[in-house]
Amino acid sequence: MMVRTLAVALLGLVHQLAAAGHMHHLAVVRVFSTDEEVMLLKDSGAMWDTVKPCMMKSNMSEIDLILVYSKDLSMNMMAHKAVMDLEDGFMMKMDMDMYNMTNMTNGTMYDWMKCFSKITHMSAMLNPEQDVYDSNGYTTNKHWVSGPNTVFKSIMDAMYMGDWKGMYDAFFLMEMDAVPIKHYWLEQFEMEAAEMKPGNMAVRGSQYLGDKWDLFKHMMPEYLVEHINGNAIYNLEHNWTKYLYETFTSNANDDMMEEMAFDVAFAMITMDAMMDSSMFHPGWVAAMGNNMTYNWHSMLVGNYANTLLNTSFEFPTYIRHGSSKNLFENLEDDEVTLGVAFFDMRGHLKETVPTTHPFKKILGLAYFDQATMTEEIVAPGGNVTMKMMKAMYEPMYHLCETAKNVETKWFALTDNYHIVKAPVSVLMEDDDVPVLPYVLKNSKYCAERPNCKASMEQAEMLFSIDLNYHHDKYEVLYKTEDAISFCKAWDTATEGKGYGNCTLSFGPTGDDYIAWKISSPMFNITNEFVPKDK
Numbered sequence: 001m002m003v004r005t006l007a008v009a010l011l012g013l014v015h016q017l018a019a020a021g022h023m024h025h026l027a028v029v030r031v032f033s034t035d036e037e038v039m040l041l042k043d044s045g046a047m048w049d050t051v052k053p054c055m056m057k058s059n060m061s062e063i064d065l066i067l068v069y070s071k072d073l074s075m076n077m078m079a080h081k082a083v084m085d086l087e088d089g090f091m092m093k094m095d096m097d098m099y100n101m102t103n104m105t106n107g108t109m110y111d112w113m114k115c116f117s118k119i120t121h122m123s124a125m126l127n128p129e130q131d132v133y134d135s136n137g138y139t140t141n142k143h144w145v146s147g148p149n150t151v152f153k154s155i156m157d158a159m160y161m162g163d164w165k166g167m168y169d170a171f172f173l174m175e176m177d178a179v180p181i182k183h184y185w186l187e188q189f190e191m192e193a194a195e196m197k198p199g200n201m202a203v204r205g206s207q208y209l210g211d212k213w214d215l216f217k218h219m220m221p222e223y224l225v226e227h228i229n230g231n232a233i234y235n236l237e238h239n240w241t242k243y244l245y246e247t248f249t250s251n252a253n254d255d256m257m258e259e260m261a262f263d264v265a266f267a268m269i270t271m272d273a274m275m276d277s278s279m280f281h282p283g284w285v286a287a288m289g290n291n292m293t294y295n296w297h298s299m300l301v302g303n304y305a306n307t308l309l310n311t312s313f314e315f316p317t318y319i320r321h322g323s324s325k326n327l328f329e330n331l332e333d334d335e336v337t338l339g340v341a342f343f344d345m346r347g348h349l350k351e352t353v354p355t356t357h358p359f360k361k362i363l364g365l366a367y368f369d370q371a372t373m374t375e376e377i378v379a380p381g382g383n384v385t386m387k388m389m390k391a392m393y394e395p396m397y398h399l400c401e402t403a404k405n406v407e408t409k410w411f412a413l414t415d416n417y418h419i420v421k422a423p424v425s426v427l428m429e430d431d432d433v434p435v436l437p438y439v440l441k442n443s444k445y446c447a448e449r450p451n452c453k454a455s456m457e458q459a460e461m462l463f464s465i466d467l468n469y470h471h472d473k474y475e476v477l478y479k480t481e482d483a484i485s486f487c488k489a490w491d492t493a494t495e496g497k498g499y500g501n502c503t504l505s506f507g508p509t510g511d512d513y514i515a516w517k518i519s520s521p522m523f524n525i526t527n528e529f530v531p532k533d534k
Contacts (some may be wrong), residue, residue: 021422024061027171033070040176053186054115062117090119124154176325202240205232211308227267229303240287266279328427337361339402347416353424365391396507400487434477436529438469459515471510
């Protein structure tokens with residue numbers, strides 16, 4: 001044990017020097033809870049050697065890696081093993097770097113460990129009832145943020161009052177879906193953290209950079225739109241950081257802890273505090289807050305959250321906050337056709353065809369007199385072939401008439417009252433598994449739209465499948481050969497039914513197509529799509 005004792009002694013000396021003011025002392029705090037996140041922690045060991053945290057260890061800062069488990073680490077063998085593997089591997093790395101030998105027999109050693117001064121852990125000690133995180137949000141559970149909030153409080157408690165009191169100048173909260181994508185991301189953290197004290201910054205990170213809010217952003221409160229995601233740098237020496245922590249966790253604000261994510265609450269308190277009439281304004285004045293204090297100018301992390309992105313997307317930041325499960329490949333241009341229902345010649349769809357999108361073939365079915373014609377339209381990614389022809393069936397049968405006329409493996413649908421909102425990608429997990437957007441049957445979105453419920457009821461009536469999710473016809477990617485078979489089944493299922501006797505509400509729909517696939521023994525729906533809550 002002598003070698004390890006020497007390594008630990010030297011480590012203690014380094015921390016004494018840091019505490020004496022010779023160095024900045026920073027921490028990267030990684031939070032994990034579920035078995036899936038434990039696996040992500042294990043995988044990050046090898047992954048961080050491919051996206052290196054640093055070129056060489058800093059001589060300006062001591063940076064610790066703190067692993068925070070939401071419950072009791074000693075009670076989860078898999079989580080405990082993952083943490084010990086990293087901690088023991090770090091001690092092995094120190095021994096080898098200093099003495100070219102080690103008596104450690106456990107642990108996995110990685111080159112990136114040279115960038116850190118220590119790897120340690122903490123258990124937040126939540127019980128199962130407290131450890132709640134519901135990604136569907138308060139629409140299904142108003143206490144959906146209880147777990148993350150309580151874990152964050154445990155971290156801040158330790159920083160301000162507990163075992164780590166006075167040890168750190170700042171820390172970067174790096175959840176398991178915060179993924180390094182550029183080399184030397186730890187050096188970027190060190191640089192941005194060093195700028196915070198002279199720049200009067202308390203919190204520094206990223207606003208939401210995705211596009212999921214675009215349609216309803218104008219309806220959202222400003223503090224939600226502008227909030228900095230929790231994966232951010234927290235300057236523990238700034239009085240406003242401490243004020244946010246104390247205000248959010250005070251007994252007077254129990255409802256806030258239970259029902260509002262801490263990062264959103266921090267934004268709400270900060271923006272309110274800037275107003276003279278606010279109850280938080282005296283704290284803002286005392287902390288000498290200004291327009292730099294709550295700061296979303298960061299190249300360290302970009303918050304894309306649940307935005308679906310293609311793998312070719314070029315991220316400007318060093319770390320992407322967004323699960324790797326939300327990264328997909330692009331469907332090849334020559335494999336997909338866009339089927340457009342032209343109800344008339346109005347709309348702006350055709351004006352948006354010369355843009356960046358994968359639809360190099362467009363089939364327009366016109367529900368008015370239209371001669372069959374084909375034209376080539378110049379577009380950035382290559383010419384688009386647009387064929388116009390008169391539809392042979394009613395508009396409600398658009399899905400099936402398109403299936404009978406396209407020549408590509410896949411097709412998507414729209415109409416002349418929509419546009420191609422470029423840049424557009426058709427996202428696939430691999431060549432045969434497309435992303436499938438859906439909304440929950442019991443969601444507010446569906447409740448406010450009678451067509452949503454009616455579409456699912458029709459699918460259930462035709463194919464005896466109780467759907468829990470609604471699939472918009474224009475958001476499903478159809479496999480042509482499957483769609484042709486579906487249309488035959490739909491024709492059979494709808495014999496004797498129609499609009500006249502109110503037994504049908506629609507023609508073939510996306511819900512009908514999915515219900516048919518679920519009902520058919522030919523398909524395993526879990527292998528057919530990657531479902532994503534839109």
